[in-house]
Structures are given as structure tokens and as C-alpha cells.
Amino acid sequence: MQIGIIGLPNVGKSTLFNALAKARAEVANYPFTTTDKNIGVVPVPDERVEKLGELLQPEKLTFATIEFVDIAGLVRGASKGEGLGNRFLAHIREVDCILHLVRGFQNPDVVHIEGSINPLRDIEVVNTELALSDLETLDRRIDKFTKVKNSEERELLLKAKETLSTGERSNENFEIGNAEFKMNFLLTTKPTLYVLNIDEDSHDNSKEFLQVNDFARIHQSQALAFPLKIESELAEMELNERKKMREEWGLSGKGFVELIRKSYELLDLVTFFTIKGRETKAWAIPRGTSVHHAAGKVHSEMEEGFIRAEVIHFQDFQRCGSMARVKEEGALKTEGKEYLVQDGDILLFKFKN
Ligand SMILES: Nc1nc2c(ncn2[C@@H]2O[C@H](COP(=O)(O)OP(=O)(O)OP(=O)(O)O)[C@@H](O)[C@H]2O)c(=O)[nH]1
Ligand SMILES: [Mg+2]
Incomplete structure (x- = not known):
């Protein structure tokens, strides 16, 4: 990212x-x-990483x-x-x-x-260039759709162009009816x-x-x-x-x-931790990532052979102070592939290799 x-x-x-x-x-x-x-x-x-370091001495x-x-x-x-x-x-x-x-x-x-x-003027100078560049990008895309009748995408692109032309910041998502298009190819949506x-x-x-x-x-x-x-x-x-x-x-x-x-x-990221072996490590992934994909970030084999993940939140771990105590208290939760990783999760992956 x-x-x-x-x-x-x-x-x-x-x-x-x-x-x-x-x-x-x-x-x-x-x-x-x-x-x-x-x-x-x-x-x-x-x-939190520092705290884990103190507790685990990796x-x-x-x-x-x-x-x-x-x-x-x-x-x-x-x-x-x-x-x-x-x-x-x-x-x-x-x-x-x-x-x-x-x-x-x-x-x-x-x-x-x-x-x-003059900070505000400077911001406008830069943002105007971004907007002008986006308008060109939009024009190019709109051209592609001129022959398509009732194209929802064309309508959306025109709407984005209208918004940008008024000096407004464009939104990442434009909606018309049920259609929704990501506009993240535009500079001004970032x-x-x-x-x-x-x-x-x-x-x-x-x-x-x-x-x-x-x-x-x-x-x-x-x-x-x-x-x-x-x-x-x-x-x-x-x-x-x-x-x-x-x-x-x-x-x-x-x-x-x-x-x-x-x-x-x-960047709208969340952090999860792995504490296995010699290394305690923090990982950043986009919010809304499944634990299955998170495993892939650590190792491709873990994603391929993914069985389940055992999850404990950082705060619970801190309260318990050790993995042994976590297990005694039954504070580990078992989650399947679809579980969405939460900020502060400590993840233990179970996989076959
Ligand atoms: N007084 C002061 N000088 C600064 C500050 N930040 C940068 N400078 C000076 O401004 C000059 C340009 O800084 P750069 O960091 O090269 O600027 P830049 O934005 O990367 O410039 P370009 O790459 O040419 O677009 C250097 O001589 C810096 O020492 C600051 O906070 N205060
Ligand atoms: Mg520079």
C-alpha cells in the first residue's frame, strides 16, 4: 500500500x-x-507491537x-x-x-x-491539475461509449465529469439505479x-x-x-x-x-499480529480482508492449505499475559475462511502442507 x-x-x-x-x-x-x-x-x-515484545520476548x-x-x-x-x-x-x-x-x-x-x-492557492493549483487530468481521462472513456445506447457506465462517467467541472471533488463511487462503478482510476478520488x-x-x-x-x-x-x-x-x-x-x-x-x-x-488498513516461532510480527492489510487472504500474506502455503485460524484479540492477550493463560481461559476463538480480520487480532493459522 x-x-x-x-x-x-x-x-x-x-x-x-x-x-x-x-x-x-x-x-x-x-x-x-x-x-x-x-x-x-x-x-x-x-x-501494541512493543507490548507484545515485552510479553513474549521474541x-x-x-x-x-x-x-x-x-x-x-x-x-x-x-x-x-x-x-x-x-x-x-x-x-x-x-x-x-x-x-x-x-x-x-x-x-x-x-x-x-x-x-x-499562500497555502490555499497552492492547494488549488495542484488540485486543479489533478482535476483537469481526470477530465481528460473521463472524456476518453466517454468517447468509447458514444455508440452504446443507454449505457449506464456512460451516464455515470458524464455525471462524474459534471461533478468535477463544478470544482467538486469526485466520489469514488457513483451510483445510478442499481449500477455502481468504482471511479478509483481518477486522481481526485484518492x-x-x-x-x-x-x-x-x-x-x-x-x-x-x-x-x-x-x-x-x-x-x-x-x-x-x-x-x-x-x-x-x-x-x-x-x-x-x-x-x-x-x-x-x-x-x-x-x-x-x-x-x-x-x-x-x-490507507484504511488494519493490523494483525503473528507470534509463532522466533518472530513476533505486525502485518497491515486492507480493512475487510478475510482471514484466508491474510494467511496468504504471511505465506502462500498457508493460504493454499488453509484449514482454520485461531484468533485472540490483542487486548485479551495483554490481559492474560501469556499463551498458556489464554488457553486456560479458553480465550482463543476458532474462525473459518470467511472471517474478516479485525484490527488487533493475533492470528494462529492451521493449515495442511
Ligand atoms: N526553512 C525550511 N526549509 C525547508 C523546509 N523543508 C524544505 N526546505 C528546503 O527547501 C528546499 C527544497 O526542499 P526539497 O525537499 O528538495 O523540496 P521538493 O518539494 O522535494 O522539491 P522538488 O523535488 O524540486 O519538487 C531545500 O533547500 C530544503 O532544505 C522547511 O520546513 N523549512
Ligand atoms: Mg523533491
């Missing part, structure tokens, strides 16, 4: 990506530093991961091929969700492609987290952030104020030093932990 980091040039996308993934995307003060798609695998902070403790993609900056006219327009848009099409990074920091040494700090990159002395009650937050709310999205520069510096420090600095700077947020958690929520 991937989150694409998008935004105007020079807003700090690669800085964010580097801090997140400790990858080596170039960071430099001029537009289009990033021309290739960079993917970083990031562990999802989860107190040799190896593994967090669930999500992927961030550093995408080249977009400019006005990207949908018409300006800048790295088309490549940029193709990369966005491939990701599941969008982290839209917006410049809120002042530093006049860093060039702003639009000439001034769940979005707006991250305002603020100066370290700015706050999440600043006028700019409140505007961004309102915008996000109206468009069924999320928003976060994030002092990227200081947070990336803090991320390099030892835990204790970091805590001290956080207090000194009066930083109220939870830093990257919060940013990653919010990204994780955006």
Missing part, C-alpha cells in the same frame, strides 16, 4: 521523504530535484510497514505536460493515497514557484492528507493552518500542521535528547509518529 507525496516544487517533499525513509533522494534548493520515482518503506509505530520484533513515494513537483499546466507533468501524473495514478505537502514555512532563500506563501509544512515557531492554530484544515474538512480529507525542518533534525537525535528538545521548542505534535499514523489511517 503506497502513499504518494505530492505538492508544488520546493515545498519539502524530498526532505520529508528522506526523513521518513532515510533514503537518498536528493535534497536541493531548486525545482525538479526529484525526477525519478523514489519509494521508501516505513515501519508503522504501534505500541528474538525478532517486526513492525508493519507502509510505502511512501517521493513524486516530482508539479506546476501549473502539468496536465498539459508542463514541467514533468505527465510523468508526475502517471506516478500519482499508481499510489493508493495522497499526502499533499503544502508550503507554510517562510524562508525567503527557498524559491517559491508561485512567488509568495484519499488525501494535507500536510502544511510550517516554521518551527508556527502553530496548528495559525490562520493558515485553520484555512487548510477547513478546506480539508469540506473535501472529506484530513489535515496536519507539521514543522518539517525541526522534526527532521529531531528524528536524527537520541530519544532522550529528542524529548528534551521537544519541550524546549514547545512542540505539541507527536512528530513523525503522528504523521505516519495518519498516513496509515488514510
Whole structure:
């Protein structure tokens, strides 16, 4: 599951990506530093994993991961091929969700492609390009259906086009009568987290952030104020030093932990745990995945030979404190193939091989 980091040039996308993934995307003060798609695998902070580590003392403790993609900056006219327009848009099409990074920091040494700090305008510039690109995609699809009479799909595509043309965000699902089509091939349907990159002395009650937050709310999205520069510096420090600095700077947020958690929520994933053998491990899967498919995520043989799963919720395990106690209390439930994995389930797969 991937989150694409998008935004105007020079807003700090690669800085964010580097801090997140400790990858080596170039960071430099001029537009289009990033021309290739960079993917970083990031562990999802989860107190439950730490708790399981304490209780089970496994040799190896593994967090669930999500992927961030550093995408080249977009400019006005990207949908018409300006800048790295088309490549940029193709990369966005491939990701599941969008982290839209917006410049809120002042530093006049860093060039702003639009000439001034104005988060809402910047958001509109980027979103307009996404919408224009979607309109083109829709037109192409609508053309295909022109000869088909009473095509429900055509009607739906036209409806989507109408919605987009008014500047509204399109919905993933459009319904007409009994027909329902997934519109997830459109860029503007992707769940979005707006991250305002603020100066370290700015706050999440600043006028700019409140505007961004309102915008996000109206468009069924999320928003976060994030002092990227200081947070990336803090991320390099030892835990204790970091805590001290956080207090000194009066930083109220939870830093990257919060940013990653919010990204994780955006992807609408649930976490399950496996505790067999030497390794205790957290896995992320889309909400609504059956335990049968979850087994396949761990090992293809487990899916093929799946018999049943024994399930205990993290909280029950924590209360019992050990597997022996769980069994004594009869707190293990047996579930068949169709069971939908719940966030926090510890799963023991029974399979034949
Ligand atoms: N003051 C300040 N400078 C920042 C911040 N974030 C990034 N910068 C600086 O802005 C410049 C551009 O940052 P990048 O991370 O390369 O920006 P980008 O969005 O990846 O740019 P493109 O890839 O060209 O689209 C660098 O010189 C960074 O050091 C910030 O939070 N505060
Ligand atoms: Mg970059």
C-alpha cells in the first residue's frame, strides 16, 4: 500500500521523504530535484507491537510497514505536460493515497514557484491539475461509449465529469439505479492528507493552518500542521535528547509518529499480529480482508492449505499475559475462511502442507 507525496516544487517533499525513509533522494534548493520515482518503506509505530515484545520476548520484533513515494513537483499546466507533468501524473495514478505537502514555512532563500506563501492557492493549483487530468481521462472513456445506447457506465462517467467541472471533488463511487462503478482510476478520488509544512515557531492554530484544515474538512480529507525542518533534525537525535528538545521548542505534535499514523489511517488498513516461532510480527492489510487472504500474506502455503485460524484479540492477550493463560481461559476463538480480520487480532493459522 503506497502513499504518494505530492505538492508544488520546493515545498519539502524530498526532505520529508528522506526523513521518513532515510533514503537518498536528493535534497536541493531548486525545482525538479526529484525526477525519478523514489519509494521508501516505513515501519508503522504501534505500541501494541512493543507490548507484545515485552510479553513474549521474541528474538525478532517486526513492525508493519507502509510505502511512501517521493513524486516530482508539479506546476501549473502539468496536465498539459508542463514541467514533468505527465510523468508526475502517471506516478500519482499508481499510489493508493495522497499526502499533499503544502508550503507554510517562510524562508525567503527557498524559491517559491508561485512567488509568495499562500497555502490555499497552492492547494488549488495542484488540485486543479489533478482535476483537469481526470477530465481528460473521463472524456476518453466517454468517447468509447458514444455508440452504446443507454449505457449506464456512460451516464455515470458524464455525471462524474459534471461533478468535477463544478470544482467538486469526485466520489469514488457513483451510483445510478442499481449500477455502481468504482471511479478509483481518477486522481481526485484518492484519499488525501494535507500536510502544511510550517516554521518551527508556527502553530496548528495559525490562520493558515485553520484555512487548510477547513478546506480539508469540506473535501472529506484530513489535515496536519507539521514543522518539517525541526522534526527532521529531531528524528536524527537520541530519544532522550529528542524529548528534551521537544519541550524546549514547545512542540505539541507527536512528530513523525503522528504523521505516519495518519498516513496509515488514510490507507484504511488494519493490523494483525503473528507470534509463532522466533518472530513476533505486525502485518497491515486492507480493512475487510478475510482471514484466508491474510494467511496468504504471511505465506502462500498457508493460504493454499488453509484449514482454520485461531484468533485472540490483542487486548485479551495483554490481559492474560501469556499463551498458556489464554488457553486456560479458553480465550482463543476458532474462525473459518470467511472471517474478516479485525484490527488487533493475533492470528494462529492451521493449515495442511
Ligand atoms: N526553512 C525550511 N526549509 C525547508 C523546509 N523543508 C524544505 N526546505 C528546503 O527547501 C528546499 C527544497 O526542499 P526539497 O525537499 O528538495 O523540496 P521538493 O518539494 O522535494 O522539491 P522538488 O523535488 O524540486 O519538487 C531545500 O533547500 C530544503 O532544505 C522547511 O520546513 N523549512
Ligand atoms: Mg523533491
